[in-house]
Amino acid sequence: MMTIEWFTQFLAVAAxxxxxxxxxxxxxxxxxxxxxxxxxxxxxxYRGIRKLFHKxxxxxxxxxxxxxxxxxxxxxTMVVAAAIIPSVSTRLPFGxxxxxxALVGLFATARVFMSLAAMDIGTAFGSMGARREMMVGFxxxxxxxxxxxxxxxxxxxxALPVISERxxxxxxTLSPSLAFTGVAFTMVLLAENARIPIDNPATHLELTMIHExxxxxYSARHLALLEWAAALKLLNYACIGFALFLPWGAAMGxxxxxxxLTAVAFLALKLLVAGVALALIETLSAKLRVFxxxxxxxxxxxxxxxxxxxxxxLGA
Amino acid sequence: xxxxxxxxxSAALALLCAWVVIGLAGLLxxxxxxxxxxxxxxxxxxxxxxxxxxxxxxxxAPTAHLTLPIGLPDLPMHVRCDALSCVFLCIxxxxxxxxxxxxxxxxxxxxxAPPGLLCLQYHLFLASMGFVLLADDxxxxxxxxxxxxxxxxxxxxxxxxxxxxxRAGFLYLLMAHLGAIAILLCFGVLQGGxxxxxxxxxxxxxxSPPRAGVALLLALxxxxxxxxxxxxxVWLPEAHPAAPSPVSALMSGVMLKxxxxxxxxxxxxxxxxxxxxxxxxxVSLGLFTALYGIVFAAAQTDMKRLLAYSSVKNIxxxxxxxxxxxxxxxxxxxxxxxxxxxxxLYHSVNHAFMKSLLFLGTGVVLHSTGERNxxxxxxxxxxxxxxxxLTLVGTLAIAGLPPLNGFVSEWLLLQAFLFAFEVPHTFxxxxxxxxxxLVALTGALSGYVMVKxxxxxxxxxxREAAAAPAHDAGSxxxxxxxxxxxxxxxxxxxxxxxxxVLARVAExxxxxRLLPNGAPWWxxxxxxxxxxxxxxxxxxxxxxxxxxxxxxxxxxxxHQRIRRVAPWDCGFGRLDARMQDTAEGFGQPIRHLFEPFxxxxxQLPSPFDPAPRYRVVIGDRIWNAAxxxxxxxxxxxxxxxxxxxxxxxxxxxxxxxxxxxVLLALVL
Numbered sequence: 001m002m003t004i005e006w007f008t009q010f011l012a013v014a015a016x017x018x019x020x021x022x023x024x025x026x027x028x029x030x031x032x033x034x035x036x037x038x039x040x041x042x043x044x045x046y047r048g049i050r051k052l053f054h055k056x057x058x059x060x061x062x063x064x065x066x067x068x069x070x071x072x073x074x075x076x077t078m079v080v081a082a083a084i085i086p087s088v089s090t091r092l093p094f095g096x097x098x099x100x101x102a103l104v105g106l107f108a109t110a111r112v113f114m115s116l117a118a119m120d121i122g123t124a125f126g127s128m129g130a131r132r133e134m135m136v137g138f139x140x141x142x143x144x145x146x147x148x149x150x151x152x153x154x155x156x157x158x159a160l161p162v163i164s165e166r167x168x169x170x171x172x173t174l175s176p177s178l179a180f181t182g183v184a185f186t187m188v189l190l191a192e193n194a195r196i197p198i199d200n201p202a203t204h205l206e207l208t209m210i211h212e213x214x215x216x217x218y219s220a221r222h223l224a225l226l227e228w229a230a231a232l233k234l235l236n237y238a239c240i241g242f243a244l245f246l247p248w249g250a251a252m253g254x255x256x257x258x259x260x261l262t263a264v265a266f267l268a269l270k271l272l273v274a275g276v277a278l279a280l281i282e283t284l285s286a287k288l289r290v291f292x293x294x295x296x297x298x299x300x301x302x303x304x305x306x307x308x309x310x311x312x313x314l315g316a
Numbered sequence: 317x318x319x320x321x322x323x324x325x326s327a328a329l330a331l332l333c334a335w336v337v338i339g340l341a342g343l344l345x346x347x348x349x350x351x352x353x354x355x356x357x358x359x360x361x362x363x364x365x366x367x368x369x370x371x372x373x374x375x376x377a378p379t380a381h382l383t384l385p386i387g388l389p390d391l392p393m394h395v396r397c398d399a400l401s402c403v404f405l406c407i408x409x410x411x412x413x414x415x416x417x418x419x420x421x422x423x424x425x426x427x428x429a430p431p432g433l434l435c436l437q438y439h440l441f442l443a444s445m446g447f448v449l450l451a452d453d454x455x456x457x458x459x460x461x462x463x464x465x466x467x468x469x470x471x472x473x474x475x476x477x478x479x480x481x482x483r484a485g486f487l488y489l490l491m492a493h494l495g496a497i498a499i500l501l502c503f504g505v506l507q508g509g510x511x512x513x514x515x516x517x518x519x520x521x522x523x524s525p526p527r528a529g530v531a532l533l534l535a536l537x538x539x540x541x542x543x544x545x546x547x548x549x550v551w552l553p554e555a556h557p558a559a560p561s562p563v564s565a566l567m568s569g570v571m572l573k574x575x576x577x578x579x580x581x582x583x584x585x586x587x588x589x590x591x592x593x594x595x596x597x598x599v600s601l602g603l604f605t606a607l608y609g610i611v612f613a614a615a616q617t618d619m620k621r622l623l624a625y626s627s628v629k630n631i632x633x634x635x636x637x638x639x640x641x642x643x644x645x646x647x648x649x650x651x652x653x654x655x656x657x658x659x660x661l662y663h664s665v666n667h668a669f670m671k672s673l674l675f676l677g678t679g680v681v682l683h684s685t686g687e688r689n690x691x692x693x694x695x696x697x698x699x700x701x702x703x704x705x706l707t708l709v710g711t712l713a714i715a716g717l718p719p720l721n722g723f724v725s726e727w728l729l730l731q732a733f734l735f736a737f738e739v740p741h742t743f744x745x746x747x748x749x750x751x752x753x754l755v756a757l758t759g760a761l762s763g764y765v766m767v768k769x770x771x772x773x774x775x776x777x778x779r780e781a782a783a784a785p786a787h788d789a790g791s792x793x794x795x796x797x798x799x800x801x802x803x804x805x806x807x808x809x810x811x812x813x814x815x816x817v818l819a820r821v822a823e824x825x826x827x828x829r830l831l832p833n834g835a836p837w838w839x840x841x842x843x844x845x846x847x848x849x850x851x852x853x854x855x856x857x858x859x860x861x862x863x864x865x866x867x868x869x870x871x872x873x874x875h876q877r878i879r880r881v882a883p884w885d886c887g888f889g890r891l892d893a894r895m896q897d898t899a900e901g902f903g904q905p906i907r908h909l910f911e912p913f914x915x916x917x918x919q920l921p922s923p924f925d926p927a928p929r930y931r932v933v934i935g936d937r938i939w940n941a942a943x944x945x946x947x948x949x950x951x952x953x954x955x956x957x958x959x960x961x962x963x964x965x966x967x968x969x970x971x972x973x974x975x976x977x978v979l980l981a982l983v984l
Contacts, residue, residue: 053874060883062777064697066708068878076862080855096839097854098718101727105718106855108763112717115767119897122695122776123883127897130771134764135905141760145730146753152734153749158848217883221870294909305750312746 008089008251008260015264016082016239020231021045023238023271030279045231052224060121060217070117071218071225077110078232087239088263089251090161099158100148103240104141107192107233111137114226118214129213132290136198136210139297140191146304147181147188150311151244154178160243168247176314180307182245186281187300189241191293193234196282198293208287238274239267246270324374325382325397325450328405331367332446335360339439346432349423356435357420358792360442361413367446368409374402375817379824387455394514396452399821400585403661404449404577410803411569411668412442418676418796419562421789424683428475441467441566445574454503454513461499461578465492468571471563472555484554491551495541499578502534506586518586528587532594535582536601542575543631546605547938553612556624557688561679564620568627569672573664576634580660583642584825592646596744598639603751606632606758611913613765614906615934617899618688619678622769623671626714629758630667634660636755637729640736641827647739650828654819655842656732657827661818663725666807670713670722673800674769677707680793681773684786690772690899692780700788702797704774709801713808715766716759719852721807724840726759728815731848761906768902777893809853812840900932907934915940 025042032039041047059068083094084103098106115130115137152158154177155166167178191198194211204212215226242250249266251259288296338360345351374380379398387393397405419438423431444467447460469492473485507513508521523531541548556564583590609628616622637660644653680703681696682688697704713720733752739745789797807814812835819830835841839851870876885891907914915935921928960971 053870056875056877056879058879058881061880062695062698062883064775066697066775072863072866073859075866076859079862080858083858084855094854094858096849097851097858099848099850101730101848102718102723102850102852102855105716105723105727108715108760109712109717112712112715112763112767116771116775119767119771119775120697121883122893122896123885123891124895124897125884127771127776127902130767131897131902131905134767138757138760138764141763142753142756145756149734149749149752156735156847158731158734162847221874225866225870291908294905301753305753308749308753309746312749 004254004256005091005093008255009083009092009094011260011264012088012092013079013083015267016087016232016235017079017228019268019271020235021049021228023235023275024231026272026275027234027278027282030276031282034279034283045227049224049228052219052227053221055220057220057222059219059222060123062122063120063217066113067117067120067217068222070113071222071229073113074110075225075229075232077106078229078236081106081236082232082239084160085236085239086161086164086243086250087267088260089255090165091251091254092161095161096159100152100160100163100240101145101158103160104144104148107236108137108141110229110233114214118217121217123217125213125216129210129216132210132293133214136191136293136297139294139301140188143184143297143301143304144188144192146301146308147185147244150177150181150304150307153308153311160240164243164247164250165252167244168250168252175311177307177311178245180303180310182241184300184303184307185241185244187296187303189237190281191297191300193230193237195278197285197288198296200287208290210290235271238271241274242267242270323380324370324377324402325380325395327370328367328374328397328446328450329382329395331363331370331409332443332450334363335439335443335446338363339436339443342432342435342439344432346430349431352431352435353420353423356439357416360439361416361420361796364409364411364413364416364442366409368406368413371402371405371409372817374405375399375820377402381452391455393456394452394516395447395450395456396515397450399824400577400580401449403818403821404573404664405446407573407665407668408442408445408449408570411672411800412566414669414796414799414803415562415565415569415672415676416796417799418565418679418793421792421796422562422676422679422683423560428477429470434471434474437467437470438563438566441471441563445570448574449577452515454500454507454515454518458496458500458503461496464571464574465489465496468563468567472559472567474560474563475558481558484551484558488551488555491541491548495538495548498534498538498541500538502531502538502582505531505534506582515586519588523588525591528590529594531587532583532590533597535579536598539575539579539582540601540635543572543579543635544605544609544628545601545631545635546608546628547942549605549609549628549631550936550939550943552628553616553621553624556627556675557618557620561620561675561682564623565672565675565679568624568675569668572627572631573668576631576638576660576664579635579638580657583638584645584657584827590642590646592643592739593741593744595639595642595644595646598635598642599748599751600639602632602634602636602639603754604632605629605635607754607761608632608913610758610761610765611906611910612934612936614761614768615903615914617690617903619681619690619693619769619773620675620688622690622765623674623678626762626765627667627671629762630663630671630714633726633729633755633758634663634667636751637663637732640729640732643739643744644732644736645827651830651843652732652735652828654822654828654830655728657822657825658815658818658830658842659725659728659732661821662728662807662811662814665814665818666713666721666725666804669800669803669807670710673710673797673804674707674714676793676797676800677703677710678773680789680797681786684788687780690769693773693778694776694893694896695774695778696786697774699786702794703789706794706797706801707774708770709804711766711770713804715763717763719808719856721804724808724811724850724852726755727850728842730755731842735843735847764906768899772897772899772902776896779893779896779898809856811850811852812837815840815842907932913937 118126118130444463451457613625641656919931
């Protein structure tokens with residue numbers, strides 16, 4: 001069975017790498033439709049990345065090696081995270097390398113490197129973006145951990161594949177604690193992936209941008225890697241959400257090729273729906289002022305804590 | 317009773333004596349920097365390394381006792397070496413090896429105390445910490461404890477000509493003695509009416525629960541004052557910036573851990589079995605300390621004060637773990653108690669390495685720029701790449717990021733917190749997971765603080781001219797930094813090798829044991845079953861492999877051309893270093909969010925001010941509310957007594973005479 005497991009692992013990573021820009025493209029397309037705009041092609045993100053790889057990298061003079069290494073480190077972290085998250089099957093060889101808490105830690109590592117790289121140039125934009133990103137990060141990370149704690153308490157483990165397996169065996173009723181944490185998780189996902197209402201991925205307006213401010217000095221292959229990593233991060237978060245809240249459909253336990261095919265089909269379906277939902281949320285909400293972001297994330301933290309209390313009080 | 321010479325205990329004693337001898341040798345040529353720096357400090361580092369090795373062997377060895385023929389008449393000193401002592405001796409030895417090596421190249425002439433004297437104080441400080449860890453009776457413990465406080469006081473006030481440093485030293489000495497009184501009282505309670513002050517007598521004394529509770533409370537105050545538990549933390553942010561950097565590194569890295577050792581020794585060894593709910597006080601105080609420390613760290617503009625507050629945060633985490641272990645121990649959950657205790661020990665080791673590394677890094681920055689204020693630094697990664705990259709390791713480690721060591725201990729603590737749902741009290745049961753949420757918040761906040769620290773000091777452009785001509789560390793200094801940084805990496809990558817070693821302490825103290833599980837050598841599985849696993853080696857290798865593969869593929873398919881250009885200036889054409897974010901600016905969101913924590917004084921210029929100055933002074937509410945009134949009260953009482961002091965010998969003789977009469981009247 002080992003070969004099957006490694007094959008599944010390879011499949012999961014390859015699928016994540018290939019599907020990440022597609023998922024981002026799908027979200028963009030849905031958003032355009034919902035906003036009565038002509039939608040760009042779903043493949044636009046791929047084309048952008050390909051174009052960037054061909055260009056000469058222009059690196060700012062004050063940049064140190066940290067600036068140049070960061071895109072590779074961030075990309076590597078996101079790829080490995082994709083290998084750990086049980087998106088297709090819960091029996092991945094890498095699934096035991098890091099539990100859910102360590103996974104959050106991996107994302108934090110990527111974020112810290114991004115912020116440091118942004119400060120490396122020494123422009124106002126970079127350091128402002130870094131500061132804001134870390135502010136959103138330090139509020140979102142505990143909220144995300146609270147979400148994971150609730151799921152861990154329900155399933156008595158912090159290993160993401162096991163959580164997913166145990167939650168999938170539950171009946172299809174929505175437990176109130178998971179409902180609260182689901183809301184909290186969605187809010188964290190929006191904040192962590194620089195989506196509206198915390199950040200607008202489509203803007204380069206100086207006063208509001210967070211993620212784009214950090215990327216401002218990057219170009220060519222470095223920018224391509226970071227864009228790809230950002231798309232992977234969105235996909236990873238979506239897959240964590242599926243593992244926690246919609247575990248049905250993924251291959252549980254030891255699975256042969258037919259089960260894997262079904263799992264891939266289910267994943268594609270979930271991503272399609274999630275893309276529409278994400279576009280809907282982004283269309284219906286307005287971007288918050290930066291100083292409102294802490295309140296937004298504190299609400300997420302409170303929702304997750306509420307889920308925890310509901311679980312401990314009602315045992316559901 | 318004489319143990320054989322090869323035992324870890326005798327080796328440790330011999331090495332501690334060697335430190336004292338090295339210190340005394342410094343007095344041979346007190347003014348010679350070369351003798352102290354090039355000969356004595358490296359020798360001290362070698363002793364530290366040997367001590368770490370001996371202690372490492374001692375963890376697995378059975379407990380050893382020895383009675384030394386020194387001390388007061390009929391009151392010989394007892395020493396004892398068990399796994400708990402050995403773990404902390406190992407911290408002392410390994411950390412001091414790095415710090416001494418660094419110190420060999422660090423001290424410069426013409427700064428405060430002469431080098432020979434400094435060498436004596438430094439090595440006495442090291443040796444006294446070792447004796448605290450080995451002492452097996454209250455007398456020996458207190459003598460070593462006070463030697464530690466005094467020697468470190470003299471080290472803090474090395475540059476005693478500066479008034480501010482003298483004040484910081486005095487505050488430190490005051491707090492140290494308040495703590496020492498509490499510890500002394502704690503031992504008084506612990507002997508339980510037998511009036512035997514050896515630790516063996518205390519272990520066998522049967523204390524009633526209220527007495528035991530008082531003892532634990534006194535220990536919490538005494539050791540908490542030394543460790544910097546809020547509200548007894550006030551000396552820490554004053555003393556650390558005042559001391560020379562190797563001394564700050566030792567104080568923060570090792571001395572605070574010695575206080576943690578004392579707390580562990582009292583709670584789990586001397587005090588029979590604490591009741592479970594007593595653990596809630598250290599948990600809540602620890603959590604508050606952690607949050608308070610890290611929030612204040614975020615608002616600091618002095619890099620050593622920032623690190624000092626970060627130490628306060630870590631002490632909070634450690635005391636939270638201690639409290640958690642007491643709770644689990646009390647309710648009879650040995651495996652979880654062992655897990656919490658291992659988390660405390662692991663975090664002690666980790667913090668010793670990473671905080672020493674960071675303090676030493678700031679030492680080099682301070683030497684080569686003469687500047688402690690974050691707002692005047694910047695861009696040092698170009699001038700001092702060695703220091704910058706090694707400090708980056710410490711920065712990432714203390715921010716609690718995988719795969720480095722800071723993450724492992726926080727992960728272990730979170731595991732203990734999460735599976736804590738079998739406490740026989742519903743309310744506590746519900747509050748404990750929220751504590752896990754608070755630990756997560758402080759962890760995330762330390763990421764913020766560390767990005768601020770590293771980003772403002774080392775990245776960007778130099779903010780002032782003083783930072784521009786900085787030079788890198790010398791080879792000895794590099795060696796010390798490298799040793800500590802590699803410790804951070806190894807402790808982070810091989811937790812599965814280190815946890816069983818530390819678990820021996822929990823087993824020996826009868827706290828509980830971590831059951832063996834069939835996990836492979838590269839994977840850490842703290843609890844049985846498929847509850848959680850962590851294999852940093854695996855995913856770090858995977859990340860490195862992906863990075864290398866990406867670089868190779870990009871090179872193969874495209875090209876590696878890089879053009880250097882000016883940074884984007886929005887078309888204004890004028891970017892200067894002062895446009896970067898400042899340390900104050902970076903702390904602004906935290907000041908805004910956690911406003912109730914700070915006593916802030918703002919000076920806002922009016923719009924018509926021709927020379928506007930914007931100033932924010934951040935005060936400590938605890939200082940304003942408790943220490944300042946207390947100090948004023950003491951001053952008033954002292955002033956009242958000053959009326960007695962008239963400077964005439966006749967009146968003093970009269971006072972003596974009156975006292976004598978009163979005493980005689982009382983006695984007769």
